[in-house]
Amino acid sequence: MSLNALAQTFLNGLTLSGIYILVALGLTLVMSIMGIVQVSHGEIYMIGAYCVYYLVAILEVNFVLALIISTLFVGGLGIVLERSCFRPFRGQPDRAFTISIALILILQNIVLSIAGGNPRTYTNPITGVLKILGIAISWKRLIIVLVGLGLLVVLFLFIKFTKTGQAMLAISQEREGAALQGMDIDRISSIAMFLGCGLAALAGALIGSLFSIHPTMGSFALMKGIAVIILGGLGSVPGAVMGGLILGLVDGILPALTTTHIAGLVGFATIIMILLFRPQGLLGHE
Amino acid sequence: MNKKLLISLFSFLLFITFLFFLPLIFQGPYHLHTLILTMMNILLASSLRLINLSGQMSLAHGGMMTIGAYTSTLLVMKLGFSSWLSMPLGGLFAALVACLVGFPFSRLKGIYFSIVTIFFSEMVVLTAQQWQGLTGGSTGIFNIPRPDPIKLFGLLNLTFSSKTDFYYLMLTLMLLSLLILYAIEHSRVGLTFLGIRQSDSLAESVGIPTTGFKVLAFGLGSFFAGVTGGFYPHYISAINPDSFSFLYTIYILIYMTVGGEKYFVGPILGAMVLTLLPEALRPLKAFVPFFFAAVLMAVIFFMPEGLVGLPGRAKIVMDRFILNRKRYA
Amino acid sequence: MLEIKGLTRYFGGLAAVCGLDMSMKLGNIVGLIGPNGAGKTTVFNLITGFLRPTEGQVVFEGRDITMRSPHEIATYGIVRTFQGDNLFPEFTVLQNVILACHLKPGVGFFETIFHTRSSRRKEKDIVNRAQLLLDLVGLNKMADVMARNLAHGHKRILGMAIALAAEPKLLLLDEPLSGMNAEEVSETIQLIDRLWKRGMSILLIEHNMRAAMSLCQKIVVLNFGRKIAEGTPEEIRGNPEVIQAYLGSSEDAT
Numbered sequence: 001m002s003l004n005a006l007a008q009t010f011l012n013g014l015t016l017s018g019i020y021i022l023v024a025l026g027l028t029l030v031m032s033i034m035g036i037v038q039v040s041h042g043e044i045y046m047i048g049a050y051c052v053y054y055l056v057a058i059l060e061v062n063f064v065l066a067l068i069i070s071t072l073f074v075g076g077l078g079i080v081l082e083r084s085c086f087r088p089f090r091g092q093p094d095r096a097f098t099i100s101i102a103l104i105l106i107l108q109n110i111v112l113s114i115a116g117g118n119p120r121t122y123t124n125p126i127t128g129v130l131k132i133l134g135i136a137i138s139w140k141r142l143i144i145v146l147v148g149l150g151l152l153v154v155l156f157l158f159i160k161f162t163k164t165g166q167a168m169l170a171i172s173q174e175r176e177g178a179a180l181q182g183m184d185i186d187r188i189s190s191i192a193m194f195l196g197c198g199l200a201a202l203a204g205a206l207i208g209s210l211f212s213i214h215p216t217m218g219s220f221a222l223m224k225g226i227a228v229i230i231l232g233g234l235g236s237v238p239g240a241v242m243g244g245l246i247l248g249l250v251d252g253i254l255p256a257l258t259t260t261h262i263a264g265l266v267g268f269a270t271i272i273m274i275l276l277f278r279p280q281g282l283l284g285h286e
Numbered sequence: 287m288n289k290k291l292l293i294s295l296f297s298f299l300l301f302i303t304f305l306f307f308l309p310l311i312f313q314g315p316y317h318l319h320t321l322i323l324t325m326m327n328i329l330l331a332s333s334l335r336l337i338n339l340s341g342q343m344s345l346a347h348g349g350m351m352t353i354g355a356y357t358s359t360l361l362v363m364k365l366g367f368s369s370w371l372s373m374p375l376g377g378l379f380a381a382l383v384a385c386l387v388g389f390p391f392s393r394l395k396g397i398y399f400s401i402v403t404i405f406f407s408e409m410v411v412l413t414a415q416q417w418q419g420l421t422g423g424s425t426g427i428f429n430i431p432r433p434d435p436i437k438l439f440g441l442l443n444l445t446f447s448s449k450t451d452f453y454y455l456m457l458t459l460m461l462l463s464l465l466i467l468y469a470i471e472h473s474r475v476g477l478t479f480l481g482i483r484q485s486d487s488l489a490e491s492v493g494i495p496t497t498g499f500k501v502l503a504f505g506l507g508s509f510f511a512g513v514t515g516g517f518y519p520h521y522i523s524a525i526n527p528d529s530f531s532f533l534y535t536i537y538i539l540i541y542m543t544v545g546g547e548k549y550f551v552g553p554i555l556g557a558m559v560l561t562l563l564p565e566a567l568r569p570l571k572a573f574v575p576f577f578f579a580a581v582l583m584a585v586i587f588f589m590p591e592g593l594v595g596l597p598g599r600a601k602i603v604m605d606r607f608i609l610n611r612k613r614y615a
Numbered sequence: 616m617l618e619i620k621g622l623t624r625y626f627g628g629l630a631a632v633c634g635l636d637m638s639m640k641l642g643n644i645v646g647l648i649g650p651n652g653a654g655k656t657t658v659f660n661l662i663t664g665f666l667r668p669t670e671g672q673v674v675f676e677g678r679d680i681t682m683r684s685p686h687e688i689a690t691y692g693i694v695r696t697f698q699g700d701n702l703f704p705e706f707t708v709l710q711n712v713i714l715a716c717h718l719k720p721g722v723g724f725f726e727t728i729f730h731t732r733s734s735r736r737k738e739k740d741i742v743n744r745a746q747l748l749l750d751l752v753g754l755n756k757m758a759d760v761m762a763r764n765l766a767h768g769h770k771r772i773l774g775m776a777i778a779l780a781a782e783p784k785l786l787l788l789d790e791p792l793s794g795m796n797a798e799e800v801s802e803t804i805q806l807i808d809r810l811w812k813r814g815m816s817i818l819l820i821e822h823n824m825r826a827a828m829s830l831c832q833k834i835v836v837l838n839f840g841r842k843i844a845e846g847t848p849e850e851i852r853g854n855p856e857v858i859q860a861y862l863g864s865s866e867d868a869t
Contacts, residue, residue: 037397088587097397098543099586101536106579113576219532223408226401261416268405268412275402276390466728473727474738481714484703491663491697492715492781493689 007135013252015141015210018148019203020251021244023221024228025155025237026199032172032235033192034086036096040103041200041225042218043111048074048201049208049217050111056122063125063209070205071198078197079190086193087186104218112215124209144206151199152241159237164191172235224251227271233280305457309450318449322521324561325460326514331541331553332467333510338547339476340503341483342392343400347511348535349407350380352414354512355529356421359430359519364420369433373516380512381505388501407532414527426526430519452521459517463510468550470506479503544585546592555593616641616816617693617785622661622671631657633840635671639785639833644807644817646827646848649837650860655820656698658837659787662818663695664688675785692784696777696791700770704763708754708773711762712745715780745780752776752806768799775806785816792823804830828852836860 023045030038051070055061061069085103089096126143129136159165167183168191203221204213228247232239247267254263309318330347337344354376361372391402414421421427432446433455444451470476478499482489486496519525537560545556560581564574589595622635632654639645647655660666662673664685673681680688703711726734749755752772757765762773771791778786791807792800804826811817811830821827827834828848836844836851838860844851851857 037401093397095586095590097400098539101539102579102582102586104533104536105540105582106576109576109579216533223404227405230401259416261412264412265409265416268409272402272405275394275398279394279398469728469730473730474734475724475727477710477714478717481703481706484705485701487665487685488697488701488703488777489714489717490665490685491689491695492717492777493686493694494714494717495684495686 004135007137009253009256010249011137011141011252013249015144015248016252017245017248018144019207019221020224020228020248021148021241022151022199022203022206023225024232024240024244025152026196026203027222027225028229028232028235028237028240029168029172029192029199030196031229033168034082034090034096034189036086036089036093036100038196039097039100039222040107040218041196042220042222043104043107044074044078044197044218045200045204045221046213046215046218047077047107047111048204049213050115050120051201052205052208053115053120053122053213057120067202067205071202074201075194075198078193081197082190082193087189090185090189108215108218115215117215119212119214121212122208126209140209144210147202147206151202155195156237164188168192227267230271230275302461309453313450315449318453320562320565322449322453322456324558325456326518327538327541327557327561328554329460329463329510329514330538331545331557332464332550333507333514334538335542335547335550335553336467336470336479336510337503337507338542339471339483340479340500341486342500342504343397343539344403344504344507345400345532345535345539346384346403346407346508347538348530348532349403349410350384350508350511351515351518351530351534352407352410352527353380353383354515355519355525356414357512358516359427359525360420362431362520363427369431369520373433373513373520376516377509377511377513380515381509384508385501385505388504389497392497392500392504404532407535411527411531421527424527426524426529427519428524430523430525432523433520446520456517456521459513463513464554467510471550475499475502540582544582544592546589546594548591549594552592552594559593616676617662617818618674619658619662620672620674622658622673623669624657624661624666625669630840632661632668632837635837635840635842637835637842637845639816639818642811642814642816643833644811644819644831646831646834647818647820647837648822648824648827648834648851649843652839653837654840655837656789657840659695659789659818659820662688663693663787689781689783692782693787694778694781694783694785695787696774696789698789698793700767700774702762702770702773702777704761706762707759708749708762708765708776709742709745709758711773712748712776712780713741715777716741716744717781748776748780751809752779753802768795771795772799772803772806775803779810783815785818786810788817788819788821790820790822792821792826800826 023041026044027038027041030036030041048070051073052063052066055066055069056063081103085099086096089099124140126139128139130139130142131137159169167188171183171185171188200221204217207213207217224247228240228243230243231247232241232243250267251263254266257263308321312318312321330351334344334347354373356376357379358369358372358376361367361375362369367375387406391399391406394402415424417423435446436442436444444454446452446455471479478489478494482494482496482499489499490496515530518529541557541560542553543556544560545554546552560578563581564578567574567577585592589599591598616639618638620636622632623630624632635658637645647658649655657666661668661671664680664683664687668681671681672679675688675691675693678691680691680693683691703714706714725731727738746755746758749758752775754769754772754776757769762770765773771794775788775791778788788807791803795803800823807817807819807830819827819831821830828851831848834844834846834848834851835842836854836857843860844854844857846854
């Protein structure tokens with residue numbers, strides 16, 4: 001493998017890492033704060049991509065603006081879903097899980113009936129390559145890494161320095177205790193869902209600038225999101241980042257060495273092993 | 287034998303007779319196909335419920351069907367087995383795999399068990415895609431032979447060239463399986479499953495090997511998924527790794543939930559309603575998914591016991607209504 | 616019959632139980648007492664296999680049971696009850712006990728599924744046994760009540776009946792009297808006494824000091840995971856270290 005090919009493979013991995021981190025961060029926020037397994041997170045991601053598709057390809061909105069609108073819109077959708085579907089079942093994780101499964105079908109079918117089953121594409125106006133040490137790096141991919149990094153910093157600052165962020169941290173670590181201390185779980189859950197869904201939508205929109213999008217694209221994101229969370233430990237932001245980084249690089253590089261199927265098999269087997277022998281995640285502690 | 291039991295037995299027999307003559311009413315291949323799919327779904331949802339009895343929510347049914355389907359297909363096409371042997375062997379192999387992975391998996395509690403079974407299913411699909419020499423990769427296998435004909439002294443002659451023959455095959459398979467599932471549930475084994483679901487520490491403390499029973503439940507449920515999976519390729523004559531996707535497993539779960547997982551008839555009712563009604567609404571095809579979603583949402587929000595619990599709930603509402611009327615009269 | 620040597624269990628860096636040695640003889644009632652958080656329930660969990668000890672050994676009737684799983688230990692004859700309500704709440708009282716008779720029947724898988732004649736006979740035996748057990752503990756009138764609908768005191772007694780159904784040689788009772796009214800307390804004490812007279816060995820965690828003193832032949836006192844005293848109730852009553860441990864905590868030693 002030439003140096004250039006190696007660098008490209010590595011960059012592909014990093015791109016995937018960026019996507020995985022965005023998805024997993026949102027999912028870990030939602031899961032740890034609301035105490036549910038949100039399996040329709042992948043559909044949220046898919047809707048994010050379709051929003052941008054409609055804005056860019058049909059309404060011809062500027063791509064960056066479309067990203068922002070889509071993120072905010074889907075974040076708002078998250079709040080609606082939290083209020084209507086998840087809040088009535090707080091403290092009943094089994095039923096919330098069923099609701100979440102129902103949402104997979106509902107959201108997928110809504111998109112399917114509006115947009116149809118054919119794959120769609122939209123163009124990303126950010127083109128061109130950046131040349132570093134003779135290695136061409138496509139801006140399209142680099143932008144994903146950068147956005148991922150940027151949001152990470154923002155989220156970190158938000159959690160560290162705002163009162164809401166601190167409350168989120170507290171709730172994700174101990175739900176009952178936080179409720180006793182008079183924290184407004186309703187409000188925090190809404191915010192978590194807004195952030196989580198927004199992040200997922202952004203990830204979906206960004207992946208849509210690289211590959212075609214289709215109504216069933218969400219299950220991929222869900223699988224990867226859950227895998228990253230298992231890797232990094234539930235509710236841990238650094239865990240989600242590390243897990244996303246590792247899994248993204250593995251998924252980017254391994255298929256170049258063997259086939260995609262074997263790479264997938266290795267990935268799932270690893271995650272199952274971790275779940276069995278280190279259920280608190282690689283970074284979590286007992 | 288008390289009266290209530292007699293009535294239910296009688297209505298059950300009546301229902302079976304009805305099912306037996308159903309192909310005379312619906313002769314079109316399309317209708318028969320729908321009925322066959324309905325029965326498949328009933329069997330799948332009911333067997334999923336068996337696993338659920340022990341407190342484990344498996345989402346590996348699709349994977350187990352895939353294992354059963356490929357096992358049966360390959361035994362027939364590569365090793366020349368009779369399909370009558372290969373279908374149950376498909377189920378047995380799925381059960382074997384379930385038992386092997388069940389031991390480590392059953393250590394995981396609640397939702398983590400479900401997650402790991404999802405991953406397991408994905409691994410089955412990936413294996414089928416990768417192992418091209420055996421499974422034909424992503425394109426799958428075509429021209430899978432029909433089941434061998436059954437001839438019985440001129441009384442019975444099933445050649446499986448028509449859907450009607452497959453209907454009777456599936457009907458037999460379903461009834462037999464439901465009978466076994468019912469017997470398991472109402473045996474000591476079923477009681478133990480239910481006990482483990484309610485408190486596995488207490489069950490363990492009185493000497494019940496809970497891990498063993500959980501694996502048993504997973505294996506038994508997966509057996510029926512494997513058999514159904516084994517039936518399918520001989521019926522459709524093709525199989526590929528995506529035949530039983532994750533979404534299919536989700537549908538099975540929904541049949542069970544909507545019908546009401548607390549009751550034996552729950553998944554049966556759920557699978558019937560949710561497979562047949564969308565077909566009845568076929569002229570309004572575009573709205574079918576929304577109808578499906580509406581039913582699902584209604585059940586989750588307003589009927590915690592599923593459709594089966596509906597008469598009971600209606601009675602409560604009626605009683606309250608009558609009571610109020612009396613109070614104000 | 617039961618011998619515990621150097622039993623130690625750490626949680627994180629903290630020792631919940633540390634170097635515990637104790638033994639009990641066949642047919643005795645031994646009390647395990649101590650302030651809250653002294654590690655009594657942890658000892659139960661270690662004996663019955665629900666927790667693995669960090670160090671140490673549990674020997675029962677000459678057999679090392681230290682690394683065995685709970686259900687195996689139950690088959691050897693050690694059965695415990697739980698603190699609080701750990702029942703099968705969606706079963707009737709009778710079903711609770713019937714399920715707990717798991718160890719006796721020897722009904723095979725296919726026997727029970729196909730309802731063979733032998734399985735039906737065995738099941739009938741089990742129902743009879745379960746009913747006798749309910750007579751013994753005084754729950755016979757409530758056999759068909761759903762367990763979750765029982766009053767608190769009856770739930771505690773059902774917990775004991777479930778343990779008894781597994782036919783233990785050694786019964787481990789975790790605060791059997793907690794949350795009971797005076798009448799239920801005296802009934803339960805009589806029940807424990809009756810079990811003992813039938814030859815059952817009992818290891819008892821109890822907060823009700825008077826009851827523990829009157830029932831037990833020997834008492835072991837734990838504090839911060841260590842044994843601080845062991846002896847007859849009279850010896851324990853006068854032991855200054857025990858008094859100190861109880862006065863030092865907010866526990867009332869009535």
